[in-house]
Structure formats: C-alpha cells, structure tokens
Amino acid sequence: MTSLADLNQNIQTAARRALADGRAEVVFGYRQGTAPFTAAPHFARTPEDCGQFVWTSFARVNLAAYLPKYPGKVALIARGCEARSAVGQVVESQFPRENLYVIGVGCQGMVDPEAVLAREKRPIREVTEDLTTINLAGDGWTASLPKAEVLRRNCKTCVCRTPKDLADEMLGGDAPPLPADDFADLKALAAKPPQEKMAYFKGLVKDCLRCYACRQACPLCYCPVCFVDETRPQWLGKSNDAMDTFTFHLLRAFHCAGRCTSCGACEAACPMDIKLREFNRLLEEEVQKDWQFVPGASWDQKPPLTTYRPDDEADFIK
Amino acid sequence: MSDFEPRIVAFFCNWCTYGAADLAGVSRLDYPPNFRVVRLPCTGRLNPKYIIEAFKRGADGVWVSGCHPGDCHYIAGNYHARRKFVLLHHMIEAVGVEPGRLHFSWISSAEATKFQEVAREVVEKVRASGPNQSFRKAELDLGLAEVA
Numbered sequence: 001m002t003s004l005a006d007l008n009q010n011i012q013t014a015a016r017r018a019l020a021d022g023r024a025e026v027v028f029g030y031r032q033g034t035a036p037f038t039a040a041p042h043f044a045r046t047p048e049d050c051g052q053f054v055w056t057s058f059a060r061v062n063l064a065a066y067l068p069k070y071p072g073k074v075a076l077i078a079r080g081c082e083a084r085s086a087v088g089q090v091v092e093s094q095f096p097r098e099n100l101y102v103i104g105v106g107c108q109g110m111v112d113p114e115a116v117l118a119r120e121k122r123p124i125r126e127v128t129e130d131l132t133t134i135n136l137a138g139d140g141w142t143a144s145l146p147k148a149e150v151l152r153r154n155c156k157t158c159v160c161r162t163p164k165d166l167a168d169e170m171l172g173g174d175a176p177p178l179p180a181d182d183f184a185d186l187k188a189l190a191a192k193p194p195q196e197k198m199a200y201f202k203g204l205v206k207d208c209l210r211c212y213a214c215r216q217a218c219p220l221c222y223c224p225v226c227f228v229d230e231t232r233p234q235w236l237g238k239s240n241d242a243m244d245t246f247t248f249h250l251l252r253a254f255h256c257a258g259r260c261t262s263c264g265a266c267e268a269a270c271p272m273d274i275k276l277r278e279f280n281r282l283l284e285e286e287v288q289k290d291w292q293f294v295p296g297a298s299w300d301q302k303p304p305l306t307t308y309r310p311d312d313e314a315d316f317i318k
Numbered sequence: 319m320s321d322f323e324p325r326i327v328a329f330f331c332n333w334c335t336y337g338a339a340d341l342a343g344v345s346r347l348d349y350p351p352n353f354r355v356v357r358l359p360c361t362g363r364l365n366p367k368y369i370i371e372a373f374k375r376g377a378d379g380v381w382v383s384g385c386h387p388g389d390c391h392y393i394a395g396n397y398h399a400r401r402k403f404v405l406l407h408h409m410i411e412a413v414g415v416e417p418g419r420l421h422f423s424w425i426s427s428a429e430a431t432k433f434q435e436v437a438r439e440v441v442e443k444v445r446a447s448g449p450n451q452s453f454r455k456a457e458l459d460l461g462l463a464e465v466a
Contacts, residue, residue, distance in 0.1 A: 186412070189412075194416050194417075198413060235367055243455040247367075254405065279409075283405055290404060308394065314407075316422060318423035
C-alpha cells in the first residue's frame with residue numbers, strides 16, 4: 001500500500017464489488033466529515049454512493065453498533081475493533097453471520113484530536129492525513145505529526161490492528177502489532193487503601209452529566225430498554241446525584257464485561273472527556289486472568305458470562 | 319463505634335441457605351439478628367444491580383448465599399452466579415469498597431451450624447468495617463435545618 005488515495009480507491013472498489021455481487025445491499029463505512037477532525041458514518045446503497053468512502057483516523061463511532069438494527073445484508077468496512085464487535089454481535093445472536101460481509105482494513109490507530117491540539121497551539125485551518133501522518137495547516141504554516149504519537153488511548157494497546165482472521169476480505173497492509181494492555185496502573189492502584197481507590201474512581205466520573213452518549217455509541221448496548229431508563233423499580237434517579245452516576249458507570253462496565261473490544265467509542269463520544277474505559281479495564285483484566293477470554297476473537301466462542309465451568313475458581317466464597 | 323449495629327442485606331437462595339436459616343432457627347442456634355433476608359429462587363436470579371442498590375440505599379454490608387456448586391435446584395444456576403460473583407467481587411473491591419462489606423457463601427439446607435458460623439463472621443466483619451458512608455446515596459439536604 002503506497003498512499004492513502006490508493007487505499008481509499010481500494011475501499012471504494014471493494015464496496016462496489018460487494019454491492020454488485022449481491023453479498024450486501026448496503027455498505028457501512030466512513031466519509032469525510034464537514035469539519036476538521038471529523039468523519040461521518042456513511043451508508044452506501046448504490047455504486048455512486050461508494051465514491052464517498054474514505055479511510056479516516058477520526059472515526060468516532062463503531063460501525064458494528066448499527067448492525068443489530070439493520071434487517072438486510074451488510075458489508076462492513078471494518079477496523080480491527082469493529083470486526084471484533086461485529087463478531088460479538090453474531091455470537092450474541094444480534095446479527096446473522098450469513099448477512100454479514102467483513103471488509104477488513106489494517107489500521108494504524110485512530111487519532112485523538114485533543115492530543116493533536118495539545119501538541120499544536122496555533123489555530124488550525126485544515127487537517128489532512130496520509131497513511132501514517134496527520135498534516136496540519138494554518139495561516140501561513142504547515143506541520144505534520146506522526147499518527148503513532150497522537151493515538152487515542154485505547155488504540156495504544158490495540159490487540160487487533162489487522163483483522164486478518166475475522167475479515168472475509170482484507171485491504172491495506174498489515175499494521176505492525178502493539179504491546180497489549182498490561183494493566184500496570186490498575187495493579188498499582190489495587191494495592192492502595194480503599195479510600196484512595198474510591199476517591200480515584202469517583203474523581204473519574206465527577207464531571208459526568210449522564211447524557212448517556214457512551215451508551216448510545218457502544219456497540220454492546222443494544223438492549224431495548226436500558227436499566228437506566230427503567231422506572232419500576234427505578235435503579236437510577238434522574239437527578240445529578242454522585243452515587244447514581246457512580247452506579248451507572250459500575251453497571252455499564254459490568255454489562256460490558258467479557259464483551260468489550262476496547263474500540264473507544266464511549267470515550268470518543270463523551271462530551272466531558274471522562275476515561276470511561278478505566279471501569280471496563282477493571283473487568284477486562286479479570287476476564288482475561290480467570291477465563292483467558294478475548295472478546296470478538298472467534299465466531300463460535302461464547303461470552304464468558306453466558307457459560308461456566310464446574311471448576312471455576314472463586315476462593316473468596318465461604 | 320461500640321454501639322454501632324450494622325444493617326446487612328442478605329440474599330438467600332430458597333432451596334439451600336434459606337432452608338439452613340430455617341433449620342438454625344428450629345435448632346435454637348444463636349446468631350446475630352443484623353441482617354434482613356431477601357429470598358431468591360436461586361443465586362442465579364441475583365442481578366448485580368441488586369447488590370449495588372442495597373449499598374446505595376444505605377446497607378452497611380451485603381451477604382449472598384446459595385447452594386454448593388453442583389447442588390443447584392436448577393442444575394446450573396449457581397455456576398452462572400459464581401462467574402458474576404467473581405467479577406462483581408473484584409470490581410467492588412477495586413473501586414474502593416472495604417473488603418469486609420461484601421460476602422458470599424455456599425450453605426446447604428442441612429448446614430445449620432455453618433449458617434450460624436458464617437452469620438457471626440459476616441456480622442463481625444461488617445461491624446469492623448464501620449458504617450457505610452462512602453458507597454451510598456447521600457440524604458437529600460433541603461436546607462431545612464437552617465430554616466427551622
């Protein structure tokens with residue numbers, strides 16, 4: 001793969017082919033956004049629509065989140081995390097495998113606009129990108145940053161940059177693998193006294209408005225009625241109570257346990273820049289340790305909370 | 319702290335631990351009266367949000383107890399529950415709830431003496447943790463104290 005233009009060309013061709021072959025009646029992907037640092041989800045039903053597909057580092061949502069609502073055949077232009085989330089939807093019977101065609105793309109990681117703005121203080125007029133760099137332009141100046149230095153937090157520990165094993169078709173070159181999350185910060189935190197841990201986690205969510213943008217963005221949150229909206233009994237009050245907010249984040253993370261693919265859509269959607277994934281990582285660590293399970297890695301492995309082993313260990317139970 | 323009496327919400331499975339509590343009573347075994355029992359058909363019925371809700375409403379401790387693994391009335395309910403307990407126990411402690419507040423046990427309906435022992439242990443551990451002040455909903459303050 002030589003340039004981003006080539007990759008875009010390949011994506012558009014693959015999308016047109018999927019429509020023409022009848023493997024899909026709609027292709028999910030991204031088109032250029034209307035403002036810098038943005039990209040919009042794009043749903044192409046005709047060959048002409050396919051001309052707008054681009055590869056972008058500013059994808060915020062996870063396209064797999066649109067699958068459970070779609071009643072027909074879909075081709076998904078997927079990053080690694082999106083491919084894994086799509087596998088999750090299939091495993092959880094939210095979308096039939098035979099209706100899904102995965103066009104995988106080797107991904108260099110998504111870029112965090114905040115990280116770019118922290119590095120470049122001058123007013124930015126235009127943002128473009130190549131395969132591995134972000135090019136900025138302002139009044140009378142240009143600059144470029146390597147994507148690797150301004151990645152989103154979740155992309156720094158991505159375990160599936162090249163979704164070779166999950167995709168029906170691969171585009172783009174292999175992205176070099178990154179070291180997996182070692183949870184070192186959480187392990188250090190676990191050794192601290194309870195008050196400090198509580199202060200840390202309550203501090204993380206102190207700005208939360210409970211707008212539920214994280215829930216809307218999450219590919220796992222497809223329940224017809226979410227527990228936060230239930231009224232009899234009402235699990236969460238409607239006011240901005242700190243304990244209600246804390247409960248929301250704990251239960252949100254619990255519902256994602258063993259299913260979260262660390263796509264970062266929740267953090268990207270958050271208007272208050274809350275590190276939502278810290279709660280998910282707590283459980284991700286435990287799921288990996290106890291059940292050696294990696295979500296979205298295979299088409300036939302059940303999520304850990306829907307199954308059991310008679311010899312599961314739980315030495316804290318009296 | 320000497321006159322602090324903990325309030326504990328206990329979730330017991332109908333077929334085992336609830337029976338054990340019954341047997342302990344009939345056998346005149348003495349155990350502390352600090353817990354209020356919620357009877358469940360099976361520990362598999364326990365949704366983690368029940369536990370958090372109990373704390374949120376001011377419980378000082380929560381105790382969940384059911385059949386021994388392999389003895390479930392519904393064959394596999396407690397196996398599924400055990401996986402949820404592992405995650406919940408880890409998460410609750412990781413976010414800074416004192417380890418002495420949340421307890422799990424397996425007690426069959428014949429184990430009245432084990433019920434008595436565990437009940438004493440649970441109450442003592444929760445008592446040692448003190449009143450739950452950090453992991454609960456604050457009382458709504460309308461500022462009436464200043465007006466009155």
